[in-house]
Amino acid sequence: MANQKWLNSAEMKAWRGFVSTSYDLLNLIARDLEPFGIDGGDYQLLAMLSEAPNQKLKMCDLAEKLRLSRSGLTRRMEGVMKAKYVSQIRDEDDGRVIFAHLTKKGYDFIKTIAPHHLKSVRNRMIDLLSPAEIKAFGSGFEKIAKNVNSSD
Amino acid sequence: MANQKWLNSAEMKAWRGFVSTSYDLLNLIARDLEPFGIDGGDYQLLAMLSEAPNQKLKMCDLAEKLRLSRSGLTRRMEGVMKAKYVSQIRDEDDGRVIFAHLTKKGYDFIKTIAPHHLKSVRNRMIDLLSPAEIKAFGSGFEKIAKNVNSSD
DNA sequence: TACAACTAGTTGCGAGCACAACTATATCAT
DNA sequence: ATGATATAGTTGTGCTCGCAACTAGTTGTA
Numbered sequence: 543m544a545n546q547k548w549l550n551s552a553e554m555k556a557w558r559g560f561v562s563t564s565y566d567l568l569n570l571i572a573r574d575l576e577p578f579g580i581d582g583g584d585y586q587l588l589a590m591l592s593e594a595p596n597q598k599l600k601m602c603d604l605a606e607k608l609r610l611s612r613s614g615l616t617r618r619m620e621g622v623m624k625a626k627y628v629s630q631i632r633d634e635d636d637g638r639v640i641f642a643h644l645t646k647k648g649y650d651f652i653k654t655i656a657p658h659h660l661k662s663v664r665n666r667m668i669d670l671l672s673p674a675e676i677k678a679f680g681s682g683f684e685k686i687a688k689n690v691n692s693s694d
Numbered sequence: 695m696a697n698q699k700w701l702n703s704a705e706m707k708a709w710r711g712f713v714s715t716s717y718d719l720l721n722l723i724a725r726d727l728e729p730f731g732i733d734g735g736d737y738q739l740l741a742m743l744s745e746a747p748n749q750k751l752k753m754c755d756l757a758e759k760l761r762l763s764r765s766g767l768t769r770r771m772e773g774v775m776k777a778k779y780v781s782q783i784r785d786e787d788d789g790r791v792i793f794a795h796l797t798k799k800g801y802d803f804i805k806t807i808a809p810h811h812l813k814s815v816r817n818r819m820i821d822l823l824s825p826a827e828i829k830a831f832g833s834g835f836e837k838i839a840k841n842v843n844s845s846d
Numbered sequence: 847t848a849c850a851a852c853t854a855g856t857t858g859c860g861a862g863c864a865c866a867a868c869t870a871t872a873t874c875a876t
Numbered sequence: 877a878t879g880a881t882a883t884a885g886t887t888g889t890g891c892t893c894g895c896a897a898c899t900a901g902t903t904g905t906a
Contacts, residue, residue: 847902847906848905848906849904849905849906850903850904850905850906851902851903851904851905852901852902852903852904853900853901853902853903854899854900854901854902855898855899855900855901856896856897856898856899856900857896857897857899858896858897858898859894859895859896859897860893860894860895860896861892861893861894861895862891862892862893863890863891863893864889864890864891864892865889865891866887866889867886867887867888867889868885868886868887868888869884869885869886869887869891870883870884870885870886871882871883871884871885872881872882872883872884873880873881873882873883873906874879874881874882875878875879875880875881875901876877876878876879876880
């Protein structure tokens with residue numbers, strides 16, 4: 543175990559770049575949303591719902607997509623429900639289940655903000671990369687994700 | 695502003711892959727450290743000090759490297775100081791400054807753990823990527839970092 | 847020298863999160 | 877049917893963090 547192959551300089555650059563930059567990048571993109579009166583967590587929540595069939599998801603599925611615990615989502619829902627962006631609907635077939643549902647107001651809201659978010663993602667990441675880098679990010683993260691998800 | 699160019703499929707794959715995978719990856723690598731009795735935050739702290747000249751850094755510089763607020767670092771120091779991995783040393787020249795200093799015990803500790811961490815980084819990321827992907831991650835994050843840092 | 851402005855670090859406090867315990871409902875085995 | 881087990885969601889609690897306010901020490905200006 544003490545006899546590990548250390549990272550060569552290209553590997554080190556990739557690892558260090560990823561670790562030290564990804565936090566800052568995600569943070570900046572989240573901050574770009576604040577002038578529009580929403581934080582990154584709420585934006586992700588509305589975005590997930592807007593892409594879901596009928597703009598609704600079971601609470602537990604939504605929590606998993608957002609990388610939140612079930613309790614974490616319960617609390618985060620308080621804000622977006624108070625703002626009337628999301629409502630809750632009991633499932634008629636399974637009494638345990640509650641759907642989070644994007645309201646018309648929530649839909650209109652995220653439609654308005656999405657172009658700004660898109661611009662932020664372009665300016666801070668996508669438009670800085672060459673086509674080859676874009677492709678490598680896509681294939682690289684795909685491999686990493688496969689491995690991550692097989693680790694349960 | 696409503697007339698933004700949407701992401702094409704390669705761009706979308708790169709962005710989505712990055713967003714949804716980077717959190718999980720960093721999380722898993724941090725969890726790999728837990729069997730050794732340390733969390734990701736403390737590991738990063740010890741690692742930064744181990745690479746610094748004389749194994750010491752001013753508190754404010756260390757906070758910046760760790761992406762912590764000054765108060766956040768003050769609190770995190772409590773744990774590693776209690777474990778005797780780090781000590782604090784007042785600067786003789788500037789009475790405001792305190793150095794965080796890696797102790798012998800802290801140095802030995804991180805030396806022991808580093809190979810396991812390295813193995814984790816290899817297994818979960820580096821060894822999954824082709825040389826071309828490694829290179830693209832390195833150059834890509836370098837460009838992103840330059841842009842991020844120019845945004846103050 | 848003396849006073850203002852700045853910098854380093856700590857403390858009070860509140861936000862956001864996970865974990866454990868709990869309630870309610872559903873499913874499965876006999 | 878019925879009792880054990882599993883699943884969905886909420887509530888209580890504690891941890892980590894950032895922000896604002898504070899203390900202490902330094903630097904700049906006159």
